[in-house]
Amino acid sequence: MNKTTSIVICGVGGQGILLASEIISDTCLRAGFMVRQSEVHGMAQRGGSVVSHVRFGQEVFSPLIDNGTADFIVSFELLEALRYLPFVREEGIVITNTQRILPVSVASGDASYPANILDTLLDHSAHLVAVDAHAEALALGDPRMINMVLIGALSRYVPFDAGLWIESIENRMPESIASLNIRAFNVGRSLPYEHMTKA
C-alpha cells in the first residue's frame, strides 16, 4: 500500500464522529502507517454537519482530503452522505447509516429532505454499503453504538487485522463499556448488509 488512503467520516454533531475518527487513526498507527486526522471543534459541533478527514499511508502530507479523491466515505446520517459525496473518487466506496436526522429547516416544514438518496449515492460510487446502524445499535441496547457499528462495516474494506481495531477500541474506551463497543464493532463487521454495486 504505497499510496495514501483517504477516508471521509461525516454526520451530525453529537453522533460520535470524532471518537470514531480517533479509533480509525489509532488503528492506522497500530498497523504501522503514518496517519493524519483533521477535524474541527467549536461552533461546528452544535448539532451541525460534522466532517472529519483521515489519511494514512507510508507517507502522508496534506491532512485535508481534496474533492474527488476519497477512497471511502463513512456517513453517520443519510443526507450527510450526499452532502460530502463530492469528496469521493469515482471508484470510491460509500458506507452510510440509513438513519435520517432532520435538519431544523426540514423539521420546521420549511424545506424537504431529499428523496432517493441511496439511488444518487449508488449512481456516483462504485460500491454502496447501506447500514441501519441506528437499529443495530438499539438492538445492542445503546444508540451511541452507531459509531462502532459503522467502524465495523468500514473494517471489512481496510486491510488491517480485526485484532488491531479491537486493541484500539479497548485502549480508548473505559473498561465498563469497552466490551459493548467491541460487540457493536463485530456486529458492524459481520452483518449481511445490503450491498449495492453498479451493474
Add this chain to the structure above:
Amino acid sequence: MRYKNCVESYAVLSGNEAIAQAAYEAGVTVASGYPGTPSSEILARFAEYPDVYAEWAPNEKVALEVALGASFAGARALMTTKHVGLNVAADPLFTASYTGVRGGLVVINADDPSMHSSQNEQDNRHYARAAKLPMLEPCDAAEAKQFLKLAFHYSEQYDTPILLRTTTRVSHVKSPVLIEERQKAPIAPEIVRQSGKFVMLPANARRRRLDVETRMGNLRALAENCGMNRIEWHDRKVGFITAGVSYLHVREAFPEASVLKLGMVWPLPADLIRQFAVEVEKLIIVEELDPFLETEIKSLGIACLGKDLISPIGELNAASVRQAVLGKPPAEKIFAVGSLPPRPPALCPGCPHRGLFYVLSKMKCFVAGDIGCYTLGAAPPLSAMHTCVCMGAGIGIAHGFEKALGAEKTLGSVVAVIGDSTFFHSGITGLVDIAYNKGCSTVIILDNRTTGMTGHQEHPSTGHTLSGGKVVPIDIAAVCKAVGIDHVVTVDPNDIQATEDAIRRETNRPQPSVIIAKASCVLLPDMKRKADGNRYVSIIEKCAGCRACIRLGCPAVHWTASGSNAAASQGRSRRGFSRIVQSLCYGCGQCASLCKFGAITSKDTANE
C-alpha cells in the same frame, strides 16, 4: 498520565495535545489562558499532568500577565489564546518584548483561517513584526512539540517571549507524536529584583529598546542556521517558500518541487531565502491569509509570485494550491451535489437561551449580542441578535445606541446580551461605563453556568477551577450591584412568561438594569442525568397547527404539513401538526408553555 492512543512511545495527538505534552516535557510549571477555538484543548490537557499549575484566567490579557509574572519569577511559563484573544493581550505583549524574561515564556497563538469558529480571520504573524518578537510556526503536531521545546530554550537564551503560531489545521489535526521524559527547567523560581529590566519607566524602556534591536539582530542570525528553516532540494524549475500547514499542502500538490520550509517565520532568514531564490527558475510563496512572507521577500529585492496566484482568503488545501499554480481545474471527476437543506449549528434541544431569544424575537428588540453559543440566537427562526463583534462588545454597543438615539427611543427596544464567562472576560468594564455615564441600557447576562461553545470550561462563577478544585463562585448579581447597577433581577429563561415580564419591565425603566437569565447548559453532566424521563409529548388530536412551538426553532419539535385529506379528517382546516421527537427532547417545557391548546404535555402527565 495514560495516553488514550498510545503505541509504544508514539501517540496520535492533536497539535493542541502535542503542545501540552511539550510544555510538560519542557518543565513548564505555570500556564494560563482563556478558552477559544482552536486553542482551548491545550490548557485542559496540560492541567492533567502532575506537578504543574494551570488556570483559566478571566481573559487573555490577565493570562499573559500571569505567565509573564511566572517568567519574571524564573519559572517556564505558557500562555494560550486564539487569534482574537491576542488582541486582548496585546498590551502586555508589546511591553513584554522590552522586559524580556527570566524563565522561558511562550505564547501559543491559534489562528483560524476560514473562520470555522471565529468572527474574523486576522493573520497574527503581523504581531511578531509589530511587537518585535520571534515567531515559530509548526506544520503538524510532531513539529509543534519539537518547536515548543526549542522555543523555551531560545526564550531564555535570547531573553525574549516567543510566539508559537498554529492554525486550525495544526491545532486540530492529529498525527503521531513521540512521547519523551520531562526535563527540569533550568532556573529555580525566586524573587529577583531587576528594576532596569522589569520596570518600564521611560528611562529604562529606552535602554531596553536598544536591547530589543540587538536581540532581533541575534535572532536573525539564528534564523539563518536553526534547523527549523530548511531547504528540501528537488527539481529546480519551480521553488516554493512556505510555512505551517501550507507546507504539507505544497508537498502533496508538488512532490517533485524544491521547497524552503520556514519554521521560524519572524525574523526571516534573508540569506537562506536569497540562496534558495537564486537556485530556482521560478519562486512561488504559498501562505494562507496575508502576503506576510511575500512582502518581506519582495522587500529583499527578490522576484516571486504569491498572492497573484494564491487566495488571501480562507484555508488552502492541496487542490487549491495545485489549481492556483497550474492555472487549470483539477482532473478528478467531482460529483455536483446541487442544493441540499443546510445543517447549520443550532442551539441544542433544551437550551435555556432559546426561551430568552424567543421573547426578544417576539418583542422585536434590537439585540446587541456577543460571542458564545448564544450567538446562534441570530439564526432563524429566532433571528434575535443584531450585532456581534467581539468578546464583551454587546454592552458598549447597546450604550452607544442609547447615546446616539436618545433614551426615549431605545427604552423598551434595545438590549445587550452577554454570556456568563464573557461577562467576566470583558463585560464588567462595559457595565461600569453604563453605570458611570448615566446610561439606561438593559444588559441580559445569559448565565448557563459554564463556557459553553468552547467545550464547557470552568469560569469565575462556576465554583470550580480548571484543575477541578472547589472555589467560592463569584456572584454575578453582586458584581453588577457593586459597580452601581441598582436594578438586578434573576429569571429562569425556561419560564417564558416570567422572562417576558422581566424584560418588558427592565427595558422600559429609565435607569440601567441587569437581567440574569440563569439556567444551566443542558450538556453539563449533571443536567444530562436530569433529562432522563422528563420529556414532553404532543397530543396530535389537540394540536391546532398554530405553529407557536415551531417558532422556538427547537430541533426536537418537528412539523408535519397536512395533506388536504388529513386536514379534512380532523374536521378543521389546520395546516398540519407538531410532533416532539422523544430521542431529541430534553424536557425543558418551553414549547408546552407556548401551546394554548394543551397539546404539549409532560410524558408523566400523559401517561396518567
